[in-house]
Amino acid sequence: MDSSGTRAHSFGQTEINWDKLDKTKFYLVGAGLFTGVTVALYPVSVVKTRLQVASRDTVERNTFSVIRGILRTDGIPGLYRGFGTVITGAIPARIIFLTALETTKVAAFRMVEPFKLSEPTQAAVANGIAGMTASLFSQAVFVPIDVVSQKLMVQGYSGHAKYNGGLDVARKVLKSDGIRGFYRGFGLSVMTYSPSSAVWWASYGSSQRIIWRFLGHGTEPEGAAPSQRTIMLVQATGGIIAGATASFITTPLDTIKTRLQVMGHEKRSTARQVVKGLIADDGWKGLYRGLGPRFFSMSAWGTSMILAYEYLKRLCSIDE
Numbered sequence: 001m002d003s004s005g006t007r008a009h010s011f012g013q014t015e016i017n018w019d020k021l022d023k024t025k026f027y028l029v030g031a032g033l034f035t036g037v038t039v040a041l042y043p044v045s046v047v048k049t050r051l052q053v054a055s056r057d058t059v060e061r062n063t064f065s066v067i068r069g070i071l072r073t074d075g076i077p078g079l080y081r082g083f084g085t086v087i088t089g090a091i092p093a094r095i096i097f098l099t100a101l102e103t104t105k106v107a108a109f110r111m112v113e114p115f116k117l118s119e120p121t122q123a124a125v126a127n128g129i130a131g132m133t134a135s136l137f138s139q140a141v142f143v144p145i146d147v148v149s150q151k152l153m154v155q156g157y158s159g160h161a162k163y164n165g166g167l168d169v170a171r172k173v174l175k176s177d178g179i180r181g182f183y184r185g186f187g188l189s190v191m192t193y194s195p196s197s198a199v200w201w202a203s204y205g206s207s208q209r210i211i212w213r214f215l216g217h218g219t220e221p222e223g224a225a226p227s228q229r230t231i232m233l234v235q236a237t238g239g240i241i242a243g244a245t246a247s248f249i250t251t252p253l254d255t256i257k258t259r260l261q262v263m264g265h266e267k268r269s270t271a272r273q274v275v276k277g278l279i280a281d282d283g284w285k286g287l288y289r290g291l292g293p294r295f296f297s298m299s300a301w302g303t304s305m306i307l308a309y310e311y312l313k314r315l316c317s318i319d320e
Contacts, residue, residue, distance in 0.1 A: 047293050119209045
C-alpha cells in the first residue's frame, strides 16, 4: 500500500485504495447499497426542491406545510415523484463518480505529498481535488436526469405544469428546447456540485483526521486499533460536518440552478433575473430557501453514503 494508505491506517481508519478493490463486486454491491440510501432520503430532495421554487404567493412555503400538502394531494407516492427517473440515471452517474473519485484521490495524495503539509491539510487538498474531479465527470449524465426529475418533483406546485411521467417530460423538453434543454443550468450545476463535492470531501477528509487526533489516534502508528463502532462514529461525524459546510456554502447556487431547470419554455429567465426575483421576494435570505432540508439532506445523505461507502470498500477489498 502506498504512503497515503499507511497514513490513513495510522489514524485508525480503514481506508482501502482503488487497487485493493474487487471492481466487479464494488460496482454491483454499490448499486444496491446506494439505491437503498436514495430510497430513504429521496423525499427530502422533493421537499427541498419545492421550497426553492415557491413563489411569493405560494401558501406552502415551509418544510412542514410542503410535506402536509404533498401527503394531502398525493399521499406517500407524492414524496417519490421523479424517483424512477433519478434511479435510472443515478446508477451510471454514481459509477462514473466513484471511479473518478478513487483514481483521482490516489494521484492527488501523491501530488501533494512533496509539499509536506499537515495531515488534515493534505487530506483536505487531496480529497477536495478528487471530489471536484469526480463531480465534473458525472455531471454530463446527472444534469439531464436532474432536469427531468425536478420538473416531476414540482409538477402542479406553485403554477408548474403537470406531466405523465419522465418520458412525457423528456418529450416536451426536447420539443421546446432541443437537446440543450436537458442541460439547462449545466454551468450552474457544475458551479454548484463541483465545489460542493470538493468542499464535502475536503471537509470529510480533514475533519476525520482532526477527530482521530483528538481521540489520541495517530500519534503512535503502532497503537491499538480502534473498534469498528468508533470508526463508524468518526466517519458519521465527519459526514455531518462535511454536509453542514457544503450546504451552507453552495445553497444559493443550488437554489438558482433549481429555478432555472424547472422553468417552462415561456418563463425562461437568466440567472441574474432569478437572483433579482429571489431578493425582491425575500431579500438576501431568499437565496437560502430550502437551506434546512438541504442541510439535512446533505448531512443525512453524506453520513449514510459515507458509512455505506466505507462498508462497501471493506466488503469488496481483495484479500492478500
